[in-house]
Amino acid sequence: MPKDDTIRAASITRAEIEQIVRSVVTAQLAMPELRVDASARHLHLCQEDLDTLFGKGHELHVHRPLYQEGNYAAQETVTIIGPRSRLISNLRVLGPLRKKTQVELAFTDAISLGLDLPIRISGDTAGTPGALLMGPRGVVELKEGVIRAAIHVHMNPAEASHFGVRQGDMMKLRIGGAAAVTFERVAVRIDPTSRLNVHMDTDEANACGLHLTKDIELLK
């Protein structure tokens, strides 16, 4: 029996073929390229602290747009001073403004400042250490808000449904290569405006040699 007849014998209808094509295309659309970014230390400012540090009425200037829609690295930087009078200068402000000021440092930075930081999801800053922030126009004595941000993945609801995960779930991220590492607690953050994107800090990126490999996998 020639091959042609075999196919006909399987009785695949036009509707069935369309369905198969549709499901394959849908699966591909639901699986955008996985982008992993290393976030260098930075801070987010509230309006009041922006006013204090840079002067009343000051507005942030875009230095570079970030991958997440509407977010940007600002031209503005501050100096952060820790409890042992050690400091890190050129700490970059990320825009837009937020309701609460929050500083995100790697443990390496925290150690050099003399701060004992908790690992927190962005926004969860209750009971975290503070620090002194110094801008060109003033100083803010931040009572709390300095964290080591937990590694996390931004995604939209369609991507979450593709991976079968919900807000706050933990996923695994495997980075291959010479320093292969699996991060086991990657917090899922779902928002309709988000683009699929893992954020780790510089300690994590340096530990796994993120710049050395493209062998990256996000797993439920």
Add this chain to the structure above:
Amino acid sequence: MPKDDTIRAASITRAEIEQIVRSVVTAQLAMPELRVDASARHLHLCQEDLDTLFGKGHELHVHRPLYQEGNYAAQETVTIIGPRSRLISNLRVLGPLRKKTQVELAFTDAISLGLDLPIRISGDTAGTPGALLMGPRGVVELKEGVIRAAIHVHMNPAEASHFGVRQGDMMKLRIGGAAAVTFERVAVRIDPTSRLNVHMDTDEANACGLHLTKDIELLK
């Protein structure tokens, strides 16, 4: 039937009981506590470079013994200068002397110096970057030998046999806690004088929050 009789009915001989006790005790002896250390940036010196940096006939002074028998952090430190004239001072010398000078930095250090480092097992320095080393008595222009040391585990032959691994094998190290991470390429280094001990660098220790957890497991 009383429990006593059940045991007798199983006909365990004295020799068999001794064998069971022996195997349990042996297994416990072969499984010492797993110690994981974060190695801060440091260097090993050869005799010639020690002479150049600290003066002919200089001998290293012990600052602090290390966990591996005979190894120590020396009182001596040098300054390392990278290609962009950036420097790191107080880079500690580890003793005893070696045949070749070797500098071990975390990627965070390498980035701050402007060096693009390969990940290497200690001693494997062919084709690696060099740097300028500055001591109190002189300067060494190191042609090669600056590496990011691969995470590795020291063990003696009995421990290797307990884990069922051989020289150069790769093991996995799982660190639990809030920043749980599995390091997938932990190089096995077997020596009769070694004590069971994982060495990671500060980027790796900071990435996994090593100081925050005791939930640690070494797996084949």
